[in-house]
Amino acid sequence: MHPIIGRIQQSLITLVAAVSLGFVLIHQLPSGPLDILFGLYDAQTIRNMDPRTIQELTKQYTGFSSNEPLYIQYLQYWESLLQLDFGTSVIYQEPVFEVLAPAVPWTVLVSTLAMVLNVTIGVSLGAYMAYREGSRFDIGATFVSVIVSAVPYYIVAILLLIFLGFGTGLFPNGGRYADSITPGFRLDFILSILHHAALPVLSLTVTSFAALGLRAHSIRVLGSDYIRVARLRGLAERRIVFHYVLRNSILPFYTSFVVGLVGLVSGSVITEKIFQYVGVGWYTFKGANAGDIPLVLGTFTFFTFATVIMLLVVDLTYSYVDPRAEGVGADESF
Amino acid sequence: MSPSERDIRSDAASSQQNAGDDADASPASAFSSDADYSMTRTDELRELYDRKFYAPLQILIKDYRGALGISILLLYILMGTVGVAVVPIPNQDGPRMLPWFRDLAFPLGTDGTGKSLLRMIVHATPRMLQMMLAGTIFSLAFSVGIGTLAGFKRGMTDRILMTVTDTALNLPGLPLLLVLVAVLQPSNPMVIGIILSINGWAGGARSLRSQVLQLRNADHVEASRAMGASTGRNIQKNVLPELMPLIMIRLMTTLRSIIFAAVGLYFLGVLPTNDNNWGVMLNRSYQAVDFEPLTNVHYLMVPLLTISLFGIGTIFLAQAFDRVFNPRLRAKYAKTLSGGDKDDDADAAASEAMLE
Numbered sequence: 001m002h003p004i005i006g007r008i009q010q011s012l013i014t015l016v017a018a019v020s021l022g023f024v025l026i027h028q029l030p031s032g033p034l035d036i037l038f039g040l041y042d043a044q045t046i047r048n049m050d051p052r053t054i055q056e057l058t059k060q061y062t063g064f065s066s067n068e069p070l071y072i073q074y075l076q077y078w079e080s081l082l083q084l085d086f087g088t089s090v091i092y093q094e095p096v097f098e099v100l101a102p103a104v105p106w107t108v109l110v111s112t113l114a115m116v117l118n119v120t121i122g123v124s125l126g127a128y129m130a131y132r133e134g135s136r137f138d139i140g141a142t143f144v145s146v147i148v149s150a151v152p153y154y155i156v157a158i159l160l161l162i163f164l165g166f167g168t169g170l171f172p173n174g175g176r177y178a179d180s181i182t183p184g185f186r187l188d189f190i191l192s193i194l195h196h197a198a199l200p201v202l203s204l205t206v207t208s209f210a211a212l213g214l215r216a217h218s219i220r221v222l223g224s225d226y227i228r229v230a231r232l233r234g235l236a237e238r239r240i241v242f243h244y245v246l247r248n249s250i251l252p253f254y255t256s257f258v259v260g261l262v263g264l265v266s267g268s269v270i271t272e273k274i275f276q277y278v279g280v281g282w283y284t285f286k287g288a289n290a291g292d293i294p295l296v297l298g299t300f301t302f303f304t305f306a307t308v309i310m311l312l313v314v315d316l317t318y319s320y321v322d323p324r325a326e327g328v329g330a331d332e333s334f
Numbered sequence: 335m336s337p338s339e340r341d342i343r344s345d346a347a348s349s350q351q352n353a354g355d356d357a358d359a360s361p362a363s364a365f366s367s368d369a370d371y372s373m374t375r376t377d378e379l380r381e382l383y384d385r386k387f388y389a390p391l392q393i394l395i396k397d398y399r400g401a402l403g404i405s406i407l408l409l410y411i412l413m414g415t416v417g418v419a420v421v422p423i424p425n426q427d428g429p430r431m432l433p434w435f436r437d438l439a440f441p442l443g444t445d446g447t448g449k450s451l452l453r454m455i456v457h458a459t460p461r462m463l464q465m466m467l468a469g470t471i472f473s474l475a476f477s478v479g480i481g482t483l484a485g486f487k488r489g490m491t492d493r494i495l496m497t498v499t500d501t502a503l504n505l506p507g508l509p510l511l512l513v514l515v516a517v518l519q520p521s522n523p524m525v526i527g528i529i530l531s532i533n534g535w536a537g538g539a540r541s542l543r544s545q546v547l548q549l550r551n552a553d554h555v556e557a558s559r560a561m562g563a564s565t566g567r568n569i570q571k572n573v574l575p576e577l578m579p580l581i582m583i584r585l586m587t588t589l590r591s592i593i594f595a596a597v598g599l600y601f602l603g604v605l606p607t608n609d610n611n612w613g614v615m616l617n618r619s620y621q622a623v624d625f626e627p628l629t630n631v632h633y634l635m636v637p638l639l640t641i642s643l644f645g646i647g648t649i650f651l652a653q654a655f656d657r658v659f660n661p662r663l664r665a666k667y668a669k670t671l672s673g674g675d676k677d678d679d680a681d682a683a684a685s686e687a688m689l690e
Contacts, residue, residue, distance in 0.1 A: 010497065010500050010501070010504075011504070013497060013500075013501055014500070014501045014504040014505065017501045017505070018505055021513075022513070025513060025514070025517040025518075026517075028517055028518065029517060146399075146646070146649050146650065146653065147646060149649065150590075150642065150645035150646040150647075150648070150649040150650075151641075151642045151645055151646075152594040152597065152598065152641065152642075152645065154598055154601060155638050155641065155642060158620065158634070158638070159638075162623075162631070162634075216656065262506065263507065265506065266506035266507050266508040266509050267508060269508050269509065269512065269602070270508070270598050270601065270602060273602060284509055284512055285512075285602055285604075287516070288512040288513075288515070288516045288602065288604040289602065289603055289604055291516060293516065293517065296509075296512060296513050296516050297513060299509055300506070300509045300510065300512070300513045303506035303509040304504070304505060304506055304509075306506075307504055307505070307506045308504055311504055
């Protein structure tokens, strides 16, 4: 079997697993799919309802009719998902897809910005720390990054919000852009977006583990013969760091950077809650808190889809980045 | 003695001993040489203790991060066991919202109802420990079992197990937890711990598998396989000991990720908040803090620091384990501790020299 086909197959399996899990969980509710109606009406109203109305409502909120046999329900569930019908949100009374669609770009924006910063800072810092292993700079930088990465990102987010947001007023306390600016492709609007995204991005960047992982790997690379040869040739330090150590130590991290991005995207649930940033994570939080199962399952499907696509792209491109890789997914890093 | 010789000898020793048991079941055995083997066993155990426990522990304690990590984790364990017996149950007998470090009776201050924050933190610890224990056991059992089996067996077993692992790995962590928690509404700390590690084991399984892939072709493993050792025995005798440091690092990572996820979910308010714990405290304090002007910050800082300190402890210990894992460093310490192999010393000296 061609490795690319195998990889795509794996992605499909993941998607099927996620959707099936959602289906099973709806049936795991105390009274099955009907449970969603209890969030809308009181028990008395439901008891007086016409059974057909109940079926229609369940279909509207979950995407399948609960009076059909189980396998038909499952197929109906898939049918609605493939038509981008993720059911209807209980708290917003709107189709889940329409609630989430406008929120997606914001989450993608914050996660991508955080990832770019993360990679830039993490890679250069990590390689330099490894190169100066045991020096005062290395010990200091290691200590700081250990402390910072030992703290969960939401705690950093809270601290940043308190001290940079409320304390000094340098950054806004929440929201996606200033209310006074009308959205449009203009400089002040873009600046306002970046200003509002700064704290969420910062809190996600600061707590990443990239620098330390890269440092550990670079130390291993530093032991290789070709580094020794490079030194014996009397090459400039900077050339050794950037051309010899960095290039080789960054390769296995290509994968983990994207896995990191996946983590950032799913971590957005808490960050967006703290910064009142209305993205997909915000709706996940809202839905889970209010017991809005269709909304939570919709966001879960979104996150799974995003994760699967990102990981697929990485695996398919990895052999181009590192020609030594035997094939798709042959090289794993921690 | 090289590892391969030692393993061959121990395999040979045990198989001979088994043969002796089978041949002569009566207590008055003519095979008096059994005593020699039991001596060897004791020696082996002592050597095993020395190399696998004493020496790594020394490396851990001599490293400031290891010493700090061990002390921090011990502090939390003591808090959850002895602390609960010593510190009285929190009740609403203090002044409300007393800042920290003002009154010896309430060293960390009080919350909005006059409960001592220190007492609340201490009495929340056992549940937190239970959660971590259950989650970690679940997660480690899965990652070690699946990772070593898949890597060692290869073939169909590998393919099936890795498909399961990759599926779990590709599911987004926090949203998955939110879905599960929203639907299942767990309240038992053990159950919460297991749910929190529902896909955390997959990363460990992957990294352990790639480690096993390298190990399975090592000389001593191949020799053992050639001598007919079963898969289970081979994994247990030759593969698992080599994986120990990696497993210990995983253990630390898992502990941290479970507690972070738990506190995160409590902070979001999606887990039942009727009993007190660090996450619930963080949730309540976040709502109680007035931001403009900044007051009651101590209430927020207490759970925040408690969680962070735990995270720091696990990271330090994991870092120290990384040193135990690092063959270059292990060789350096082995010289003073158990007179390691000369080759290793030379290598270590060479790499040390090269770095200067």
